[in-house]
Amino acid sequence: MAGEAAGLHDPPVIVMKFGGTSVGGAAAVRQVVEVVRGQLDRQPVVVVSAHAGVTDALAAAAHAAAEGDADTDAIAARHRAILRDLGLDEELLDPLLAELRDLARGVRLVGVASPKVVDAMLSYGERLSARVVAAALSSSGVPAAAVDAFTAGLRTDSSFGRARPLPDDGRFRRHLERVQGVPVVTGFLGADEHGDITTLGRNGSDYSAAWIGVAIAADEIQIWKDVDGVHTADPRLVDEAKPIRRMSFADVADLASFGSRVLHPAAMVPAMQNGIPLKVRNTLQPEAPGTTIVGEVEGPRSAVHAIAHRDGAALVTVRSHRMVPQHAFLGRVFWLLADMGCDVGPVAVGEAAVTIAVAAGMADALCERFAGLGEVSRVDDCAVVGVIGDPARLERGGTADVLTVLSDAGIAVRCAGLGALGSTVAFAVDAARLADTVRLLHRRFFCETR
Ligand code: ADP
Numbered sequence: 001m002a003g004e005a006a007g008l009h010d011p012p013v014i015v016m017k018f019g020g021t022s023v024g025g026a027a028a029v030r031q032v033v034e035v036v037r038g039q040l041d042r043q044p045v046v047v048v049s050a051h052a053g054v055t056d057a058l059a060a061a062a063h064a065a066a067e068g069d070a071d072t073d074a075i076a077a078r079h080r081a082i083l084r085d086l087g088l089d090e091e092l093l094d095p096l097l098a099e100l101r102d103l104a105r106g107v108r109l110v111g112v113a114s115p116k117v118v119d120a121m122l123s124y125g126e127r128l129s130a131r132v133v134a135a136a137l138s139s140s141g142v143p144a145a146a147v148d149a150f151t152a153g154l155r156t157d158s159s160f161g162r163a164r165p166l167p168d169d170g171r172f173r174r175h176l177e178r179v180q181g182v183p184v185v186t187g188f189l190g191a192d193e194h195g196d197i198t199t200l201g202r203n204g205s206d207y208s209a210a211w212i213g214v215a216i217a218a219d220e221i222q223i224w225k226d227v228d229g230v231h232t233a234d235p236r237l238v239d240e241a242k243p244i245r246r247m248s249f250a251d252v253a254d255l256a257s258f259g260s261r262v263l264h265p266a267a268m269v270p271a272m273q274n275g276i277p278l279k280v281r282n283t284l285q286p287e288a289p290g291t292t293i294v295g296e297v298e299g300p301r302s303a304v305h306a307i308a309h310r311d312g313a314a315l316v317t318v319r320s321h322r323m324v325p326q327h328a329f330l331g332r333v334f335w336l337l338a339d340m341g342c343d344v345g346p347v348a349v350g351e352a353a354v355t356i357a358v359a360a361g362m363a364d365a366l367c368e369r370f371a372g373l374g375e376v377s378r379v380d381d382c383a384v385v386g387v388i389g390d391p392a393r394l395e396r397g398g399t400a401d402v403l404t405v406l407s408d409a410g411i412a413v414r415c416a417g418l419g420a421l422g423s424t425v426a427f428a429v430d431a432a433r434l435a436d437t438v439r440l441l442h443r444r445f446f447c448e449t450r
């Protein structure tokens with residue numbers, strides 16, 4: 001098949017990554033066991049997220065501990081209940097849960113949850129779930145062992161909360177070769193050069209799966225979710241969204257970068273560079289084909305391939321005092337964004353002004369820093385929409401069609417632009433009009449026959 005790597009191993013080796021919902025409770029974990037059992041002949045390396053909601057609970061616990069409330073009992077009770085419902089030893093996780101409790105108490109004593117300490121706390125989510133899944137596999141007759149990626153050699157830089165993995169120096173692969181049974185590896189986690197645990201950013205387990213796929217030269221990376229593959233839009237927002245059977249890495253990277261939760265934006269890169277096919281499959285419907293993501297999709301394609309959205313955005317505009325040349329002004333704006341580690345998109349650049357869409361949580365800090373560069377204004381309660389498609393067809397009418405749909409519906413469009421590679425049209429709308437915007441665009445491009 002075009003764009004797919006030839007089989008590297010005989011028998012093949014695959015990575016199977018299960019997201020938070022796919023390991024959300026005892027019934028979900030049992031389903032994971034069956035899905036893995038169904039592919040034992042392909043030497044699976046399993047990668048898991050924390051049970052759904054646990055990462056949020058751990059983040060809240062870390063911040064509550066810094067404020068004086070170091071209670072991790074609810075998290076412990078949730079894990080014991082999952083073990084009990086699976087018929088496993090309820091005390092299996094007690095040593096790790098005791099460590100977590102002690103860490104939270106330490107945070108309370110110090111009164112600060114630094115990014116490094118928050119990552120250490122978050123790590124318990126995946127460390128616990130990997131042990132649950134490994135135990136569930138073993139008890140159902142599939143020998144398995146939990147593997148902590150951070151001790152197995154998944155090295156990262158020291159950007160706690162959004163660490164970037166470094167290429168495997170062979171250590172990870174050798175570590176896995178020594179594991180007896182199916183390795184169940186923690187997603188989301190690595191360690192920096194000092195051995196401190198790092199996390200790869202929210203939804204980072206997809207990234208872990210892709211990195212592990214490259215480290216072991218996998219023949220295929222499977223990302224198992226609660227949806228039947230990548231859809232034309234978020235199925236939670238658009239009932240008519242349809243699964244896409246074959247998609248290019250570039251399209252999925254665009255989708256992810258505009259905020260679609262379906263795959264971590266960085267997950268595509270390692271798989272794409274190494275030509276490893278990536279599949280998005282549905283844990284609840286293992287027989288469904290899901291989506292295969294490859295280098296190039298052959299054959300004629302429609303103008304629009306998918307629509308992504310992200311809510312919780314704000315627009316920040318900075319207008320230069322015109323005392324500095326345009327290139328110096330732009331240089332300062334973008335240097336400042338880099339200094340703050342602020343992801344942006346879309347961006348509208350004028351002669352002496354720049355408007356930037358950012359996550360609402362960044363807006364206050366950004367306005368404060370921009371104040372030194374010129375006059376600042378902002379629009380809150382926005383959402384960002386990204387229409388992803390074929391550059392040639394967007395150029396010749398597709399973009400105009402997008403804007404016509406919006407103007408016919410009386411939806412105000414801000415900060416609009418064709419992406420630098422021509423494959424996206426992105427803009428901001430009022431958050432209150434987000435659902436209408438995505439549904440109307442979806443109807444126009446995927447449901448009408450023209
Ligand atoms: P997991 O944590 O299991 O890896 P997530 O919940 O993070 O999975 O991501 C899956 C969710 O992504 C789906 O339930 C769906 O609501 C959302 N999503 C957003 N855009 C899309 C899309 N284009 N196709 C499929 N799912 C999407």
Ligand code: ASP
Pocket residue numbers: 019020049050055056125187188201202203204205206
């Ligand atoms: N558990 C982490 C999160 O909730 C990582 C992941 O699920 O991919 O973001």
Ligand code: MG
Pocket residue numbers: 019020049203
């Ligand atoms: Mg997730």
